Amino acid sequence: MTQKHPDRVDESLIALRRILRATELYARDLAQAAGVTPAQLRVLQIVGEKKDPTAKTLATQMGVSQATVTSLVDKLVARGLVSRLTSAQDRRQTNITLTNQGEDVLEEAPDALQQRYVRAFADLADWEQAQLVSSLERVAAMLNVDNLDAAPVLATGELRTTKKND
Amino acid sequence: MTQKHPDRVDESLIALRRILRATELYARDLAQAAGVTPAQLRVLQIVGEKKDPTAKTLATQMGVSQATVTSLVDKLVARGLVSRLTSAQDRRQTNITLTNQGEDVLEEAPDALQQRYVRAFADLADWEQAQLVSSLERVAAMLNVDNLDAAPVLATGELRTTKKND
DNA sequence: GTATTTTGCTTTGAATGTTGAAGTATCACC
DNA sequence: GGTGATACTTCAACATTCAAAGCAAAATAC
Numbered sequence: 001m002t003q004k005h006p007d008r009v010d011e012s013l014i015a016l017r018r019i020l021r022a023t024e025l026y027a028r029d030l031a032q033a034a035g036v037t038p039a040q041l042r043v044l045q046i047v048g049e050k051k052d053p054t055a056k057t058l059a060t061q062m063g064v065s066q067a068t069v070t071s072l073v074d075k076l077v078a079r080g081l082v083s084r085l086t087s088a089q090d091r092r093q094t095n096i097t098l099t100n101q102g103e104d105v106l107e108e109a110p111d112a113l114q115q116r117y118v119r120a121f122a123d124l125a126d127w128e129q130a131q132l133v134s135s136l137e138r139v140a141a142m143l144n145v146d147n148l149d150a151a152p153v154l155a156t157g158e159l160r161t162t163k164k165n166d
Numbered sequence: 167m168t169q170k171h172p173d174r175v176d177e178s179l180i181a182l183r184r185i186l187r188a189t190e191l192y193a194r195d196l197a198q199a200a201g202v203t204p205a206q207l208r209v210l211q212i213v214g215e216k217k218d219p220t221a222k223t224l225a226t227q228m229g230v231s232q233a234t235v236t237s238l239v240d241k242l243v244a245r246g247l248v249s250r251l252t253s254a255q256d257r258r259q260t261n262i263t264l265t266n267q268g269e270d271v272l273e274e275a276p277d278a279l280q281q282r283y284v285r286a287f288a289d290l291a292d293w294e295q296a297q298l299v300s301s302l303e304r305v306a307a308m309l310n311v312d313n314l315d316a317a318p319v320l321a322t323g324e325l326r327t328t329k330k331n332d
Numbered sequence: 333g334t335a336t337t338t339t340g341c342t343t344t345g346a347a348t349g350t351t352g353a354a355g356t357a358t359c360a361c362c
Numbered sequence: 363g364g365t366g367a368t369a370c371t372t373c374a375a376c377a378t379t380c381a382a383a384g385c386a387a388a389a390t391a392c
Contacts, residue, residue: 008295009287013280015302016185022309023186025229037379039349055370063191068350070371075348092358092369114179120308121175128304129174135301136181138294142286143188203350205378221341234379236342241377258340258387 016139026116034109036081041109043072044098047082048106052095054087081105182305192282200275202247207275209238210264213248214272218261220253247271 031041046061047053053061059069073096076082081102087093098106121129197207212227213219219227225235239262242248247268253259264272287295 008299009284011299012287012295012302013283015299015306016189016283018306019182019302019309020186020189021229022306023182026309028229037348056368063187063194064349065351066370067352067372071349074371087369090359090369094370116309117179117182117305118175121178129178131297132301132304133174133177133181135298136178136185136305138298139283139302140181140184140188143185143192143282203377222339230378231380232341233343233381237378240342256340256388260341 022116030109034105036076036079036105036109039072040076040081043069043076043096044081044102044106044109047096047098048103052085052097054093054095056093058096076102188282196275200271202242202245202271202275205238206242206247209235209242209262210247210268210272210275213262213264214269218251218263220259220261222259224262242268 027041028038031038034041036044042062043058046058050057050061055066055069055073058073059066062069073082073084077084080099082096083099085095085097087095121132124132193207194204197204200207202210208228209224212224216223216227221232221235221239224239225232228235239248239250243250246265248262249265251261251263253261287298290298
């Protein structure tokens, strides 16, 4: 009705999928080059980004269960890339911190996006940069309609109570 | 140097990460709601999109090895969602086809992006839609600098010969 | 026209990722 | 101090993933 160019939905979806795919594939290359698995690299990245997050924070941010985080951190500890540090304020919590070696790995495997994106972005004209930021933020807002973003992805069952067909 | 707003790189990277994260988390919900794993849903989606792809095509598109595709298809066959069909032209090849039941599952678990995106997109003004498409295509192009997109992600070694930094 | 190589797929064995459930320790509240 | 919630770990089970080896069919060589 109010839409004059229905093709544009398809075009933008195709572009989005290309973005997602390129990012994912590239992230795997980076992880392998750094000698860790993609999941482990994601842990390292989050640990580097948020300063010494707790296991809970990691689980929420990654959208996996705490059990998974425990398993991933175990492996990274075994490799000497992170260490666990019991929080002083709340001794139930464990802060995950990068070791020097972990920082090295992180530096060698820069963010999947950053690597490719930053250079090309810098070459754009000022107005183009502004438009890009505006558009991306708009898309992000469109995708984060509700707060599923912050939820631990699978509140484990709650979402499914009425889902299974019939 | 030629850049007047360095913040914009960060802003656009943050927006991009939000897009990636929202999509990934949402895809998991959809898969679970459909009663399959995320990887299996991805297979179904590609089978639905490209008509009766070969195992090789699936592997390339997903960026995983053929062995992995075999394993995933095994599970989907066991669930009755796809079936294997030896190609008539080249009997080494196997075409993967959706069963009726597989089509049903696919319909219930629409594309992770589509679900959220299409509705919001349709509400935008004409010029906004045009700008969004243009911006997304530009970003996709920026990320697909070389043809890593089409490569089987890890040709297992070949790509890495010159990768390590410097 | 057979022999060799290449190609497409599967099998096997092993590592990782993932989860729910159960268990342990700590905190918060009263 | 006792009760319940919270943070994390352990455990058992299954999914994903790959390299290497194997097999069958096609392509190429000779």
